[in-house]
Amino acid sequence: MKQEVTVTPDPVDARLGARLVELRTERGWSLGELAERSGVSKSTLSRAERAETSPTAALLNRLCGVYGRTMSQLLSEVEAEPAPVLRAAEQPVWEDLASGFVRRSVSPPHGALRGELVEGRLAPGADIAYDRPPVPGLEQHIWMLEGRLGVTADGVEHVLDTGDCLRLRVWGPTRFRCAGPREARYVLAVVRP
Incomplete structure (x- = not known):
């Protein structure tokens, strides 16, 4: 009997995946529509959004082109959470x-x-x-x-x-x-x- 292993996604990949979902849903696109616009398969997009895989630079570049962002802009949006309190x-x-x-x-x-x-x-x-x-x-x-x-x-x-x-x-x-x-x-x- 195989033992199931739970893998915790990298925190940056998790925040990046969540941001990718936000960008797609802000536009009202399904995964299929995003796949058509980006030329990336639905399964690859789905895994990136769920942080099951760390997206490659090439994938992020394609998505940045579709969303009208630079890669540095996208990555800055998912940097570590700032402190919740500003004294x-x-x-x-x-x-x-x-x-x-x-x-x-x-x-x-x-x-x-x-x-x-x-x-x-x-x-x-x-x-x-x-x-x-x-x-x-x-x-x-x-x-x-x-x-x-x-x-x-x-x-x-x-x-x-x-x-x-x-x-x-x-x-x-x-x-x-x-x-x-x-x-x-x-x-x-x-x-x-």
Whole structure:
């Protein structure tokens, strides 16, 4: 009687397989459709996605071509999981002295996740206009912690006071302005489409 041996996949191969599944399902493709597009057999694709085999550079190159990614981009998306906690002292802060805007990246960085939290601070009188979103269709939730903030999107201004929350999807120009005599401090939750 043969004894069955359970093999634990390499952690990088497991993350890579999971990312390959995500890329395929994001496009709504079956394994058969991906096989046609890539010229790689369904069984080979299935084994790579289940981390039953370590994909070759040639296989990854073909898949990167289909998904419109460089190999280094794909591999960076599956590097070891970053730390789940980013301590306050380690959160990157960027300041635009000219506009009176301070931005703190609160969320631990993670290239494969779509959401992040940012703390924004606008000095009294600060007014920032963006001509377009970094990613069209970006979802934003703006929750006021202190002060008053005017947010203009799609030609409509929303004035937010402490505790208010605005949810919007950004397709065009936006404007953020401190609408009160004190600093406006808010949490911005950003979700990529």
